[in-house]
Amino acid sequence: MTNDQPIGIFDSGIGGTSIWKAIHNLLPNEETIYLADSKNAPYGQKSKEEIIALSIKNTDLLIEMGCKLIVVACNTATTNAIQELRAKYTIPFIGIEPAIKPAATHSKTQTIGILATKGTLNSALFNKTTEIYHDTKIIEQVGHGLVQLIENGDINSPEMTELLLSYLTPMIEANIDYLVLGCSHYPYLIPQIKKILPAHIQIIDSGEAVAKQTRKILKNKVGFSSGKNNNPIFYSNSNPKVLAEILDNNYTVEERDF
Numbered sequence: 727m728t729n730d731q732p733i734g735i736f737d738s739g740i741g742g743t744s745i746w747k748a749i750h751n752l753l754p755n756e757e758t759i760y761l762a763d764s765k766n767a768p769y770g771q772k773s774k775e776e777i778i779a780l781s782i783k784n785t786d787l788l789i790e791m792g793c794k795l796i797v798v799a800c801n802t803a804t805t806n807a808i809q810e811l812r813a814k815y816t817i818p819f820i821g822i823e824p825a826i827k828p829a830a831t832h833s834k835t836q837t838i839g840i841l842a843t844k845g846t847l848n849s850a851l852f853n854k855t856t857e858i859y860h861d862t863k864i865i866e867q868v869g870h871g872l873v874q875l876i877e878n879g880d881i882n883s884p885e886m887t888e889l890l891l892s893y894l895t896p897m898i899e900a901n902i903d904y905l906v907l908g909c910s911h912y913p914y915l916i917p918q919i920k921k922i923l924p925a926h927i928q929i930i931d932s933g934e935a936v937a938k939q940t941r942k943i944l945k946n947k948v949g950f951s952s953g954k955n956n957n958p959i960f961y962s963n964s965n966p967k968v969l970a971e972i973l974d975n976n977y978t979v980e981e982r983d984f
Contacts, residue, residue, distance in 0.1 A: 729949030732757040734788030735797040739767035739877045740969045741911025742799025748933030755953030764964040768873035769802040770843025781807040794948045805849035824908035825930045830859040837863040839897035842908025844868045867893045876911045879968045894922050907931040
């Protein structure tokens with residue numbers, strides 16, 4: 727089954743490009759449209775109702791652009807809005823959730839850390855997931871300020887280092903052996919995080935798992951592209967320069983109000 731319509735991806739800003747990269751690497755023949763809703767970042771500080779409204783706005787635009795499948799490349803939007811999106815639309819949705827399962831399953835100290843937004847950690851879906859792993863101690867930490875710094879292009883700033891130190895030090899002291907990144911922005915901080923964490927602590931993000939799930943849905947439900955038009959399209963409604971820089975300026979980013 728061939729389907730040359732694009733895959734739609736949205737996030738509260740530039741962070742979901744970490745998910746886009748995983749999808750693009752696994753499925754290079756697929757055309758993708760990426761929406762960076764940077765004007766409304768971060769979603770993690772907003773109410774559930776606001777997050778649902780923003781997710782509907784982004785979904786409507788991607789459907790208008792002819793997408794065959796939508797990846798919600800934002801942990802906060804997934805945990806707060808994906809059930810509503812699936813109930814409202816017939817198009818398939820793929821969400822992104824913190825990868826707690828592999829961390830909890832493989833942890834030898836039975837203690838794992840999760841760095842995420844307030845919106846993700848407070849969501850019913852996240853709490854339902856963590857309840858399954860009651861034998862594992864989960865150290866939760868809200869990453870206050872991290873998304874804003876990433877959106878401003880301040881990944882390697884002294885302020886970022888200071889924040890990460892304050893968030894990760896208590897986890898190290900609690901003897902975690904896995905750190906789960908519960909926000910699609912955070913993989914861009916891995917080089918910084920590795921400088922702080924002892925070498926034995928493994929870092930897990932959700933990119934590869936989301937890419938594999940995307941391939942599965944394409945195979946079983948909507949069809950793969952023939953590869954005739956696989957140029958990625960990127961839209962940002964605020965600060966497209968930062969998005970272009972995080973994509974290494976290899977792609978054109980168009981500023982669009984949405």
